[in-house]
Amino acid sequence: MDLETIKSELEASIPGARLEVIANPSPSAQHSLLVDAGHGLAVAQYLRDIARFDYCSNVTGIDWPPKELSEKIKVKKLIDGVEKDVDEVRKTTIPGYLEVVYHLFSQEKKLGPLPLRMRTADRVAGIHLPSLTPIWRSAEFQEREIFDLFGVHFDGHPDLRRILMWDDFVDHPMRRDYVDPDDYEYEPTAHDQVLQRANQHLNEVGGK
């Protein structure tokens, strides 16, 4: 299975689809195909019906929080009338986004896995992605799980509800910035971070 061939086939048959092959540098070399959210459904339809990827084994989510990059660059500056090279730190912030990965196989052609990725616009308002449940029915519960734990809204999902946590729960526990309930008041075998949090509770009780 050659991802580049699949990519060029897709680009030829779905005009406007922005596709990108994301290389995996590890020995597994499991490269993946990134597709823009607008053409996700059409690409999935093509992959199932024409490329015969008839089996979606797994759907999972990834949270990419905003990342701050700082790089040192040399800038020429006039200091006391003399031009000198001065190191300057330039900071750039890459905005965060949520990503959904579908693992596709072809039972018919004995191909796979083909990881298909889709990314949301951001982590706050633009968290909508097309649901691929109409294409692969097996994605239904796993998209619900991603909706529950990451907070990605799948448009076109037949039954988008929380699946693991209760309906009134407001957080998304698998997001990197999730703050878990502070119930570390009793930790008989505490260590590391748990020990610190348990100690905070002990100090509160000791202070009273």
Place this chain on the structure above:
Amino acid sequence: MKRTKQLRIKDLRVDEQLKAELGKQGIFATTLQDLYNWGRKSSVWPLNFGLACCAIEMIATTMARYDLARFGAEVFRPSPRQADLMIVAGTVTKKMAPQVVRLYNQMPEPKYVISMGACAISGGPFKQGYNVLKGIDRYIPVDVYIPGCPPRPEALIDAFMMLQKKIDAQQLTGISRPRHLNAGEASEFTVPKFGAHDLEPTQNPAVWKVPLVQISNAPLSKAPDSKAGTDGSGND
């Protein structure tokens, strides 16, 4: 038997020697309390209820090899209305906890609870997770705890025998009488509600209080220092 001004329940106990003597003559002597306790301990019917892998061990305990029927507890009831014992066998998730407490409330008195396995005791390997209750004893009173992950059937049988001993030792009157004979004590416990971030309340203070334990190598006076804080952020 000694004569006292006030007749106490412990004075009504049958003297063991006298009991043996009478037995030789073909007379069986006992007290109502002994009879009552014997009846209760010999037919404890557990609730047919399992939450995770510990339930598989509980099922194994009831089968022919370990044979819980020897202790009069083979009748697993599918309804809480007919059960005496709740074996909390497995991980209690926060989503399941209200249902567990509600099932316990629906059981008639006298009722007992065995907390089976690390998860039911404290949350076990999922203790620091966001979705697992840190011990069912935060909401309902537990009689016997079984450590293990999962505990072997022998451990469950041991816990069961411990419960039988506990039932056998109960006094029907006096301050140490069991809850179901004390009208002042509650038989139903608060069912937690689903909150926005956690269960509300996170524990029932009438049942569970924070055990004030000194955590090893952590002096109580030591404030959370800044060095520890940087360690924590480094893990991210």
